[in-house]
Amino acid sequence: MVEIRLHGRGGQGAVTSAELIAVAAISQGDYAQAFPSFGPERRGAPVQAFARIDKNPIRSREKIYEPDVILVLDPTLPKIVNITQGLKPSGIAILNSNLPEPELRKLLHNFQGKIAVVDATKIAIEELGLPITNTTMLGAFLKATGLVSLEAIEQAITARFGRLAEKNIKALKRAIDETKIY
Amino acid sequence: MTKKFAKEVSIAVAEAVAQCKVDVISAYPITPQTHIVEHLAELVNNGELDAEYIPVESEHAAMSACIGAAATGARTFTSTSAQGLLLMYETLFIASGMRLPIVMALVNRSVSAPISIWNDHSDVMSMRDAGWIHFFAENGQQAVDLIYHAYKVAEKTLLPVAVNIDGFILSHVVEPVTFLDQNLLDKYLPPLKIKYKLDPKNPITIGAIGVPEIYTEAKKAQDEALKASYKIILQAWKDFEKLTGRKYLPVETYQMEDAEVAIVIMGSLAENAMNAVDILRAKGKKVGVVRIRLWRPFPTKDFLKAIGKVKTLCVVDRAVSHGATGGPVGIEVRSALYQSNKRPRVLNLIAGLSGRDVTKEDFVEIFEKTFETLTKKPTTPYEIYGVKE
């Protein structure tokens, strides 16, 4: 089972990203869960969302404390939230940033595992006209983890966003190309 | 193979209700039940569900509307949580006393004060004695299936049924669910035909006064009906198993065959308890879980059979029964054991109040605590697990 913790700010679509991951995984025949961190929703406040993917049925009703993957939608979050908390040393950190690797490692408290990084804010502004990075970051997620297929995630986005899907898919595809893996 | 849909459990529940072709929905929105009734309102509004959606000013009115509608022979649905259930309280007894087959999705949430929107079972326990049939779901698939069963059972027993779904930790999770094929469901759940109903062409009186000379008889009849519902429930589950292969039992077990100690629990946290069993079984510990699916009528015989030869039971309650001798499930279990000659020790913990996570590691610790009672009697009738001293 792969456990994913998403970090964002209220309104950035972290919960939607988690759901899209689960929907895509389930549509390609896997088992998955997605859920928000439960509570009042406050715009701008740091929020978490969670997803699990497995080849077998998932049986769990608890938060994710030791994620295999963290997906951080907002470049300012690592400074205010301990995003690497519980992250497995063998895990993957997927970040929205334009910083070089050494600085990222420093931000991640010298995390030694795999880092995937993309300047999602720039892509989102250019492609969507808004700094909403959730779908763009899914491109980085695809490239870094390979857990869901591009086809499955495209379907999930189309079902969710209707006529706005095209732009979001374009942003996602750009992110796949531009994500750097360290 | 039946298609799996990725659905938030609340949405899946609403779609199952719509599949059951309800005639009347009346509800008042309250967290964490909201997504269920919002989705139903949307289905009605979009013309996808031919039902009357009655928006009301309170939960008391919601249940009252369901009572009125059900009395005319309509298939009804409502849903609520915590404070909403309490505001509905008076009418809960009327629904059961008048033998109306209303179905409610009770999205379990803590009762205030302090204000809490998170999950535990303090809401449902307050209606323990209200004469409703109660199912508890552990996952999204069960939540969907139990809605189908609820209508089948309610309409055969003429009793209201509550399907308990843990708030947030179950209701707000996106996970795979399958729906029963509509044709099969239509056969499983034929259109509602009620013998006695409010009909101007054939007038009857319902809700008449029960003077002392008859109230006792009326209550006895109601109590017998609730007890008799047991067989109808088993049949409904057997019929469902034939259709889907999915098996439901009043009390379900996990690794109980040779278990020395076991956890007794209701609702979705059973999943974490089962994960703890896997961890401990890998180390050779003989542990198991007893999951109560049917809370009312309480299936004493099934329960006594399910616990096998355990030496200690740890009942994990999700609500405090203030001033009582245990949590509500703990009390029930002790009472059931009194009817048996073999009485394992009972450790009664109250855990997971107001959405506090009870993780598999917590359950491992709970099992370890339970093992300690093999040699040492618990010093208190119950305790609140994980409370910060």
Place this chain on the structure above:
Amino acid sequence: MPKDQGLISWKELAPGMYILEPGNSKKFKTGDWRAFRPVLDKDKCIKCGMCYILCPDICYQQDQDGFFICNLFYCKGCGICAANCPKKAITMVLEEE
């Protein structure tokens, strides 16, 4: 009078204690609660129907001539009709054994 309710077994009750016979309250004799009986003086009566409206047991029915006549099977002798008759056409008379 219907069967003494205290003698009905729980097994004989309709579900929810429904009363399946419409209008069965008609069978319920309240006439034997009465100590005083209303007696009408047709000479004073103006057929206004006040007694008919106010009687709590709905005892009064209009006869062919338009007078309101009380049904003693139901009249419990409360005296409301007499007290409210604008013409004092009703007198409450002690029932004789």
